[in-house]
Amino acid sequence: MQLVLDHSILVFEPHTLMVPGQERAPHNGLTTGGKVVRELPPVTDGSACRAWLAAQLRAYADTPCSAYERLEPALVLFDQVQALGPSDFGVELASYLAELLGELWRAEQIETVLDAVLPWVDAGFGEAVAVHVLALRCRMHLRFGRLSTALALLDQVTRRAAASPRDIDRAHCARALGGALSAQAQFEPAIAAMRDAITGYQACRDRGRWVDIYASISVAYRHLGERAAEQRTLQEGMKTAVAQKRWISACNTAASLAEELLTDGREAEAVPLLRAAEEYLRLAGPGGERIAKEVHAAQATLAARQGRLGEAIALMQGVVADTRAYSMRRQVVFRLKQLARWQLADGDSAAALATVQEAHQMELDETREGSRRDMALELQRIELAHAQQLKLKAEAYADELAARASALQDALDLQRELQAELIERSKLATLGHLLAGMAHELNTPLGSALIALSTATELSRSLAHHLADGGPVSRSRFTADLGRCKEGAELARRNVEQALSLVQTYLHIDAGHAPEPMRRVVLGRLVEAAWQRAVTPGSPLRLRCRADFELELPAEALTEVLLQLFQNIERHAYGADQEGVVDVDARIEGGQVLMAVADHGRGIACELQSRVFDPYVTTRFGQGRSGLGLFVAQVAVVQRLHGRITVDSRPGQGCRFDIEFPAAELSPSTVLPAALAAH
Incomplete structure (x- = not known):
């Protein structure tokens, strides 16, 4: 199952505001005791880890709000996986962790998790989720205003997605592209790209957290001044979140839409949405702690509209406090300005002035930072x-x-x-x-x-x-x-x-030779067998072979070469009944088999050496010899062994044939001394 989440530029950023009487859950440490740690798979057991992750993904997709209880065990396992170094499972686990963190609106932790595995992705690990991880990191850069960094990463996402066989990767890419276009105020193409992403996720039957894309589309419509389209998109996103049982997203969208409608004076439509948001917050359980502030902001807006300014101010002060702790500066400014209007309407001009000054100071700081970035x-x-x-x-x-x-x-x-x-x-x-x-x-x-x-x-x-x-x-x-x-x-x-x-x-001269069958042989024994076949019984010549190791090679082709060389030596190197020694040495060097066949006979005449491998070159033409022996040997070396053969000779000092051809692709244990191979 492929999971995905979205934290690209949203107009309504959920952050923690506790309902009265609720205690804040701890952010660190295990929340379910030692049992969770004991139930984790051994980190060194790859099969058990993958089975555990697959079960977690299925259970989380069935019940998205279970992310709260699944987060801490996953973090513990991720710490253990990191200690072992890069792995495919580590990248896949980080993808799952980022999904859980997104479900709980803990955007500040997502970057830490992703940054830990990005070097692994660059090294080729986690290919199945690489585009998802890179696209999510790109959206995190956009969320925190790092446009140039995001665009550089988007280029990598686009290239990987284009080469991927998975349609889901193209949906990830379209989503990141939509966020990048929106950040550059190209809202119409941004909407089209994000709609393409939604269509892609739906076509893949993806059960990840792509419902947030609707909120990003609503932002684009707001910038285009299309309020009706903005609100329709929020309604669409809320219905999708409810259908997926993503109560946190549903709560955020319902509360945001209710606040929009109250701002437009449509209280009758807003109140049912606010009640729905409160119910979604209840269904979200402990994991919805950071989204509660959006519900209270809508409640404060309703109270202000109904003339209960004191209640509205108190609620909004709580919203500002949590927004300051968890949200981005522009969202704090937005809430401060709301608060200042209500303080002024309530007659507390001093408090309103202080609030406005704080908002302006934050805007000034934002402008300065923006100028530095510019x-x-x-x-x-x-x-x-x-x-x-x-x-x-x-x-x-x-x-x-x-x-x-x-x-x-x-x-x-x-x-x-x-x-x-x-x-x-x-x-x-x-x-x-x-x-x-x-x-x-x-x-x-x-x-x-x-x-x-x-x-x-x-x-x-x-x-x-x-x-x-x-x-x-x-x-x-x-x-x-x-x-x-x-x-x-x-x-x-x-x-x-x-x-x-x-x-x-x-x-033997046929150029269209079929692929040579490979045989595992002791090279010295193959040489001796070829010698016995080639030399006349009772010949005074002796063979001295130093090739006592085992390997795989085209045995028939090499045998043919040796037969031709040995017959040539017997017929031409020595006189009739003359004693002599023929040396054969072989070794493997640089992936090549190097073999030398040398005699100590009369050698080859200088005028023949340049033509010794040509057909019909012989000193005994018409005496029963065809002059094809060395020609056939060369053809066998080149065409069947895919190597080369050379000759070095001086008259009266013997002749040496050097054969070189590729060794088979073997494991380190394949080439063995013959003494060991025999055992």
Whole structure:
């Protein structure tokens, strides 16, 4: 459930005035004894805390005036959560706490709660309620006259709401926007924005405290001089508050509307509203202590209208006392001026003069503070204008640099086009060379197979004709012809197998290779298995491998690379029956697998080193070697391992192939020494 409250600019600010005989409830400490603390969930149990908060939200939404009894336990839990540091639950709990405080009209405490979690929100915690918390903080800045700070925060609210998938966040944003427009005297768009917020909350079936928006809309109508619309809006807000059982809001709206009607001389309409306000105050219970002054202000206005000035003055003096303690200065001034009029009408001109002087002094203090704020804003405006000028100069310089960069980019693009054309031509030349080599390699076995099959076919046809003519065929001739047919078929089979083997080699060059399956292997064992497959049995060559650790990798692709490298070493690095050692070293560094395969043989001729990975480059062309081995190895490394392979060789000093490819995304425990992995 998403909860929300409003403390944007209101014309009627409820603050405490106690009814006769009522004692003020304490503002600090637990109000329900140690039982409340014992019923709180363990702060380290996230599931229990969330279950507790969900139950509290449901119960509060069902009975909003239970906020009074729910506040202190929530504050105790919030203190404990703060001690643990940032968390999603901490931000959500602060959102709930702000709702409770708003229900009880304790605006001065809301800022403290929100400021405690704003750094958490900025750090990414509490995403589900982040827009609500930021929008509420924006409205608090507006309430206390910090317009520039509010507007800066509103920009963040707007961006977050636009990116949010939740419609409720757009309602929060519209509400804050309406308050900001109202603070800048743009009352008509403010009304439209706040109406949009109400529509959004209703569409979301939100059960939060958005009923206060009606009071903000009534303020805008008052500034526009539309008294009828103002009073209709207050009536609408009162009905909504009653429907939601928000007795504190209903009391505030009913008392305020009754006072408005009494000011207009409509006593008959005002009295029933005043009686309703008194009943709503009773239903609000202890949580309504701060709203009582609005009821007494309406009672004082009714008494003054009926000529009971002494009673009206006494009531209003109590209202002023509580307004001075809890409300903003402009509201105190408003009540002092009311009181002065009644004191003057009652014949106490000295008291009236003192009251007016106090009101004027407060207005003067407000004006001075306003002037200081205006001067600060003007200074900020001048500094901003200066910064804007510097920005324009910087932008002009940036445009000049951009023009130069564009010219350089055009030249670079032309160079890349030429380079791409050269590469394309090189590809075509390589493709032609590759196709020519393929044709040459396939032509030999397929031609031999064709000759063998033709010979066998001719022999079998001749033998068949001779038998068909009824001529005698000796056993020796029949056996000889049959043997030659068998030899031809066997020769054809071997040549076709050789051609198929070449075709299989070409398949490894396929660029559209499917994603390689990952296998968890001990790297040293994989290297040894590839060595056994690649090297001729009984070979005098020895393998020396230092790669004894386990990891996940595309095992088939790496095996193919090692097969090609080992076969290349056996055929080219050493002479026939020459002993030698092949070293394989591997390690993981910076998220990359680094592997080196080195021999100590005759090395690669200088003129071949730049072309060693090209297809059909071999020193034994026409001697059963195709020249595709290292080409296939490079294709496997690049396309299947997504890495690279390089060669370093000096004639007579051996050859070293370095392979580098990305290691799989693994947890710290995945890469283990093989000795540990075996256990």
